[in-house]
Amino acid sequence: MDNQFAQRATIGSEGRLAQLFGGQLGNQGIKFSAGNPDPNSFPTDRMGTAINSVLHQTGNQLFEYQTVVGPNSLRTQLAKRMEKTADIATSADQILLTAGGQQALDLVGKLLLNPGDEVAVEAPTYVGALAAFDQYEPTYYDIELADDGLDIDQLERTLRQHPHIKLLYTVPDFHNPTGITMSIDKRQRLVQLADQYDFYILEDTPYRDLSYVGSPLPAIKSFDRAGRVIFISSFSKILMPGLRLGWVTASPTIVNKLRQLKETNDLESPALMLAAVDEFMKTNDLDHHIATLLPSYHQRLTTMIDALDEMMPKSVHFTRPTGGFFIWVTLPTGFNAADILDQVVIPQAQVSYVPGRVFYAHQNVTNTFRLNFSGVEPTEIITGVTRLTNVLIPLLSQPTTFKAAAPVKSTVQNHH
């Protein structure tokens, strides 16, 4: 019977997300493949206090059915914070609380995408968004990334050719997987293009507060006058991913529809988690907590960039982010990062990264990979980059090995 699955469930049947989990590393392994915040930074005791406080205050009612909208008080705090940190004018009733950013991505795909609908995505882009959208069977158009964000001229050419593009998905701040940030100028031009060509913008911002040099830029949503920007964020990177708590702000019409779709999806998120985060934000300064995270992540970032600068051969390019969790590496044309990982890097260097293929809508680029620095101690970063470059250098000087059958080219313009 199992050939009777729906079409959507047979697409990318290996599972894009499953590809994030690479081969097994031994005890001496150094994992640059994760995308995790540092668990040592978690305010677990204070969250425990918040949990006990709401258990004590609310009792049985905390475990009854609630409504899908969740606590007004939490949404009010989020609305005020978005105004302060992202220049977004919104209100509690224009916010939907979601099961992490991932549920928000899925709900937006469900709301907007008929099979075949045209979606513009960065190439590369966040794999979880592609996994969510894949199920709604869109047609993807790749937009390349420059150092200051997506190539807006290429986007405009693509829009001229495909004027029915309905949605553009972007991670404008410390982009996953590349770490690239979109300039203010491009944010404004993007909204102008959306007005001109009438498409939605999905602005996904899990890393926007993790800026290690200077302040975050105003959100794309802050330039939106027509209600066409859907802004998603999450507590996963700035507080703790296990909370499974994200949020969306968008026009009232869109938020209403997303609310109905969430209700159909899971009725509501667990009241205890929502109440605990609400209480945490009332009794702790979230922005102060975020500020305490930055020095350590900044140190890890600079440690990795310095190590790459020192050790990586000149033919290998990598990005130089100023925030977030990731650095993006591009090997010379033709080298296959997945084969190199499995056959050389894991067995010989006991280091892991995520081969870049999975971050492309069409999975058609093979010479790139993602390095995570946020979850690895500085000394381990140095050791890991040393081991990685020690096996990469001889390999890259033997141009016939590990080349893909048909040469493919990275679509990202990277720094060295």
Place this chain on the structure above:
Amino acid sequence: MDNQFAQRATIGSEGRLAQLFGGQLGNQGIKFSAGNPDPNSFPTDRMGTAINSVLHQTGNQLFEYQTVVGPNSLRTQLAKRMEKTADIATSADQILLTAGGQQALDLVGKLLLNPGDEVAVEAPTYVGALAAFDQYEPTYYDIELADDGLDIDQLERTLRQHPHIKLLYTVPDFHNPTGITMSIDKRQRLVQLADQYDFYILEDTPYRDLSYVGSPLPAIKSFDRAGRVIFISSFSKILMPGLRLGWVTASPTIVNKLRQLKETNDLESPALMLAAVDEFMKTNDLDHHIATLLPSYHQRLTTMIDALDEMMPKSVHFTRPTGGFFIWVTLPTGFNAADILDQVVIPQAQVSYVPGRVFYAHQNVTNTFRLNFSGVEPTEIITGVTRLTNVLIPLLSQPTTFKAAAPVKSTVQNHH
């Protein structure tokens, strides 16, 4: 732009689930419209203990990213319990933990249903399942309910006419909204028909342990040899709905696919809630807890049946469940339960019920309604039924009022 929503998001745009929440009741209101367990039965203190215990044991790791599968220990406990209480042979790796039963319904719809795929449903059936399936745009076939479960002869006739039916959805135990339980004989015949006509059975069992007279029957899944029965249950009614925790057991192929779809949906459920329920089940006897619920719910059920027997006019029919949360009422042909609720029952009697229309796939039956007894104290049940019948009796004797323009007939065969 808002006319650009996907087709699936414009179906039943009022939202089936929204229709469950009726008009406003005053202070003296008696709510038979809810579907809630009694919050006074919640083991909130013991769950608080379990939460603190796992916070203490696991610390920061509890708030890291986990994997979508969730704790093996909880799935092992569930597998053992299903074997004991439902005759289902399963194992931890054939169980997916979900965000309540609702997420499981949505994931199964997503896995199986292409637009236009044929689905057989009980008429009436659980509104949350219809809301989930609606999004995948199936073609529904109604199967009527007899006192001992769905009309299996009608199902067979429907299958002969529509041999491509892919899925049958049923709530076999103390059905929502009718309270009807499917006989063992019908459970066996249903699996035989599924083998013969090659369709999946989705067995949804949130109420199966809430049997007030005798033991629950073996699950339909217990007769399944071909791996075509997908069994869903939930902690919402037997423990607490605010946990937002349900589970699915099915064939390895199906569970694997559902796991991928859940990952795409929300990555994973909050580890704290999963660990807390795991710990609760280790340190408390869940079946003993359920046993403590039964006397009070049984008393509420008999109180409501006695009150209806005593006060309801003979022209009104109602079911006589032996478990669950609901009694289903059928007015004489032609009366519109929704209009009567809004115009008479709420304003004059300050009582609410759920008009039955929303529980039909085609929303084509208007003379039925659902009464909840589990959430209402016995004295309130008597007061509520008294007030309800006091306004219904004169109304039913005036046959021209509140009749639908075109007479419609209930498709449920009820007792008086």
